[in-house]
Amino acid sequence: MSAPVVDVWGPVAPGARSSFPPAPEPHDEWALAGGMAWVYYSPLNRRQLVRPVILSDGFSSGSSDLDQLWHGLEENGDYRFISELHAAGRDVIILGYTDRTASITANADTAVECIRRSASERVGRAKLVVGGFSMGGLVTRYALAKMEQDPALPDHETALHLSYDSPHHGAWFPVSLQAFTHYATDKWGDAPGLGPVLRQFSGLLNSPAAKQMARWHIEKVGETPAPAPERAEFLKKLDALGGWPRSVRKIGVANGMGTGKGNGVKPGVVAVKCDGETLHDTWLGTQAQGAHEVARLQKTGEDAVSVRTSGLPEIDGAPGGLFVLPSPVGDTGSFGLAGLLMTLLGNTVDPDVITTSCFIPSISAVAAGEIDDQKALYRPITPDHSELDAFLCAGRNEGHTTMTEELGAWIVNEIVSAG
Known part of the structure; x- marks a missing residue:
């Protein structure tokens, strides 16, 4: 039996060499409890944090890999998401974790720290945009809801929460x-x-x-x-926080179709x-x-x-x-x-x-139904089904978290419209 090399959801261990092309050096790097953040200022903002957009990593093996994340956002699709955010005057903060398999609630504490630091280092009073890809959308959803409900935590000063193909109503592992x-x-x-x-x-x-x-x-x-049991406990904690942050606009996209076509x-x-x-x-x-x-x-x-x-x-x-x-x-x-x-x-x-x-079924990504419901899985999704304020489903069923112009441009437009 030969000794294979299989890359299962990212580098095998923290510090493992990335198989992706190197990302540009960040303008700043923050060490956080349980993670790290890489800060890229918009060229329009003269190396100041003016309009922060926090993008959280999701579930994978080991620690977050900046090269992998940059590749996925900028070079592995048909839309340069970070470049477009920069062109719109938004500063991008990529949020990563020491252990991407840790509980959502544990990594949410890291997200809380990142949000607090972003607000404190921001120049001016522009509200934050906070969200993530895959599980990162759940991590940041929980973090913002916790900041609203915990009197020991400050205001999150966030206007918009975004999720990109996130398992709001669960994921499917065959x-x-x-x-x-x-x-x-x-x-x-x-x-x-x-x-x-x-x-x-x-x-x-x-x-x-x-x-x-x-x-x-x-x-x-x-x-x-x-x-x-871990899922039941997480959902109980999320429900105790109100399920969602209530003082933000909630948007999301699905890498699956919303027409009901499988x-x-x-x-x-x-x-x-x-x-x-x-x-x-x-x-x-x-x-x-x-x-x-x-x-x-x-x-x-x-x-x-x-x-x-x-x-x-x-x-x-x-x-x-x-x-x-x-x-x-x-x-x-x-x-x-x-x-x-x-x-x-x-x-x-x-x-x-x-x-x-x-x-990630489309109805899970846009919080529009329970995925154990056969009829809900295959029905066309309408706005009244969704818990989100606005959403977009892809025109085809494509790879999970694939960055496309269709979805990426819609998100950038929503961020710009939020002010």
Whole structure:
């Protein structure tokens, strides 16, 4: 078995070398408890913090990587988001975390510190814009709500909260993928080369942040998919803070369509299967309604394990931001990652693979319905469905947090309109 190099949601550990081109040097860098912030002044503001826009990182492995974040915002799409904000006279503060798998509430404390420092160092009285990408939208949502409710904290002085494909109503990690990852880790987690990768990915799925985001979670093979206790506790705390910051305008975008049109992944079909040296007749399937087998897992020479679900919607094919991960052979999706791991375990994978699935349903990204509701997942989204003051869904179902001109320009216009 060869020793692979697999980049699972970013650098493997804090301080790991980035695989992305280097970002420009920030004008200032703030050390924060539990994180860091990189400050880029608009050329129009003569190296002063005048109109701050805080953009929070989201969920990934290890610590935040400035090169990766800059690449995603400026160079990995068809819209230079930071440049456009600078052209509009906005200073950009990229907020990162020491541990992106830590709980949302822990990283929200880091966001609170960043907001306080931004307000104190700002020249003039322009209100802040605060938000984030993926989980970063939830982290900053919680931080602003906490600042409004905690009398020990100062006014957040924020006019606008933005979220970019954030899991306001939960994220979807296919149960079959969760089961396979934990199964493979149990069987080969101590193997040289691949073992650390398996343990890392299994650990990511069982991390505090993942448990808080995932609408359905299993910690090990054989468990019944359900919200983790950590999610229930987080939602309870968020509800105690009023759910949302109340003194700001709330906007958000989805990397999925708002018309109700899915991504084409059919329910109840085999997504990836393999046979070979270590696995026999093993396959992962897409989610279907009703009592349903979603995976068959069998280490060669051992009894097969059947993974079953009941009462879940057809969510793999739902409109929304797609599950996309970097890998040695290019970006892949949820089931594509499983196929890659199967290959690295010494097996032959059937070439007819469904590579990806929905990750953040559109109704979650724009807070317009519960993702366990089959009808809500596939209905057209209208303003009266959403908890946001304004939102935009993409014209197609695209990779989660992909920066596009369609979504990026809409956000910049909303920021400018906010004053």
